[in-house]
Amino acid sequence: MYKFKSTTGLGVAQVLAGSALIALVAIFIKILVVDYSLPILVVAFWRNLFVCTALLIGLTLFKPELLRAGRKNLPVLAGYGFILTMLNGVWGGSVYFNGASVATVLVYISVPLTVIGQWWLGGEKPSARLIPSIVLCLIGCALVCGIQGISDFALTPMGMFLGLFSGVFYAGYALMGRECALRGINPYTVLMHIFAFAALFLLIADLFSNGLIPGAATSPAQILLPGVPLKVWGLILTLAMGPTMLGWLLINMSLSKLTPSVASILLTTEPMMTALIAIPTLGEYMTTMQWAGCFLILGGVIVLKKRG
Numbered sequence: 204m205y206k207f208k209s210t211t212g213l214g215v216a217q218v219l220a221g222s223a224l225i226a227l228v229a230i231f232i233k234i235l236v237v238d239y240s241l242p243i244l245v246v247a248f249w250r251n252l253f254v255c256t257a258l259l260i261g262l263t264l265f266k267p268e269l270l271r272a273g274r275k276n277l278p279v280l281a282g283y284g285f286i287l288t289m290l291n292g293v294w295g296g297s298v299y300f301n302g303a304s305v306a307t308v309l310v311y312i313s314v315p316l317t318v319i320g321q322w323w324l325g326g327e328k329p330s331a332r333l334i335p336s337i338v339l340c341l342i343g344c345a346l347v348c349g350i351q352g353i354s355d356f357a358l359t360p361m362g363m364f365l366g367l368f369s370g371v372f373y374a375g376y377a378l379m380g381r382e383c384a385l386r387g388i389n390p391y392t393v394l395m396h397i398f399a400f401a402a403l404f405l406l407i408a409d410l411f412s413n414g415l416i417p418g419a420a421t422s423p424a425q426i427l428l429p430g431v432p433l434k435v436w437g438l439i440l441t442l443a444m445g446p447t448m449l450g451w452l453l454i455n456m457s458l459s460k461l462t463p464s465v466a467s468i469l470l471t472t473e474p475m476m477t478a479l480i481a482i483p484t485l486g487e488y489m490t491t492m493q494w495a496g497c498f499l500i501l502g503g504v505i506v507l508k509k510r511g
Contacts, residue, residue, distance in 0.1 A: 214460030217453045218469045219504075224450030226476035230484055231442040239435055243295040243418035245409055245426055246439060251287075251402035253443035258395035269392045276388055283379040283393070284400025290372040291405065295418040297369045300362035309366030311344050311471055313373035318464040320378050333464060339503030340471035346496025377463040377470075384459040394452055468503065475500045 412419035
C-alpha cells in the first residue's frame with residue numbers, strides 16, 4: 204500500500220482552491236432552484252452529465268489512455284458514483300426539510316466520521332492534534348451558517364435522518380477518493396467515471412420518482428426542462444464546468460497528498476467562502492457572529508497546517 208504524508212503544501216492548496224470553487228455551487232443552486240424553480244435533482248443530473256461528457260471529449264482528444272480505469276476498478280468507481288448520487292439527493296432533501304444553514308452544519312458531521320472511517324479502514328490512528336482543528340472548524344461553520352443555539356436544530360425525524368446521512372455520504376466521498384488515489388487511478392479518470400455513474404443513477408431517479416423523491420422530476424418530460432431560457436442552460440453549463448468539475452478535480456487530486464481526515468477539516472472552509480461570495484453576488488451580508496465563525500474556521504486551518 205502506498206503511504207502519503209498527512210499534509211503537504213500542494214495538497215492543502217489544492218483542497219482549499221477546490222473548496223473555494225465548490226462554495227460557488229450553493230450560489231448557483233440558489234439561483235437555479237429558488238429563482239427559476241428548477242427541481243434540484245434534475246439540475247444535478249444535467250450538471251453531472253455535462254461534467255462526464257466534457258471529460259470524455261477532452262480525454263478522447265488529448266489523453267485517450269485515461270479513458271480506461273481497468274475492469275477491477277469499475278465496481279469501486281460505480282460505488283463512488285452511487286455515493287456521489289446519494290450525496291446529491293440526501294443533501295438536497297436535507298436542505299428541503301432543514302433549511303440551508305442547518306443542513307450545511309449537519310453535513311460536517313462528516314469530519315469526525317471521516318477520521319474514524321480512515322482509522323477503521325487501516326489508516327493512521329486519530330491523534331490529539333486533530334481535535335483543536337475539528338472543534339474550531341465545526342463551531343466556526345455553525346456560526347457562519349447562522350446557528351446560534353440548540354433551538355435552531357428543532358428537526359423533524361426526516362430532517363434529522365437526511366441531515367445526518369448527508370454527513371455519512373460526504374465522509375464516504377472523501378474515503379472513496381482516498382481509495383482511488385491509493386489504487387493509482389488518475390483523478391481525471393475517476394471524475395469522468397463517477398459523474399457518468401451519478402448521471403445514470405440520477406436519471407433513473409428522475410424517471411421513476413413519480414413525485415415521491417423531493418427535488419426529483421415530477422414527470423419524465425420535466426427532465427428535459429421544457430421552456431427553460433437559454434441563459435438558464437448557460438448557468439447549468441457554467442456550474443458544471445467551473446465549480447463542479449474543477450472544484451472536485453482539485454479535491455480528488457489533493458487526496459493523493461492528504462489523508463481524508465485532513466481534507467475533510469480543510470473543506471469546512473466551504474461555508475465561510477460561500478458566505479463571503481454571497482456578499483457581492485447576492486447582496487447578502489454577514490453578522491458579527493458570522494464573521495467570528497470565519498475567524499474560527501481560519502484558526503482551525505492554521506492549527507492544522509502548523510501541526511501537519
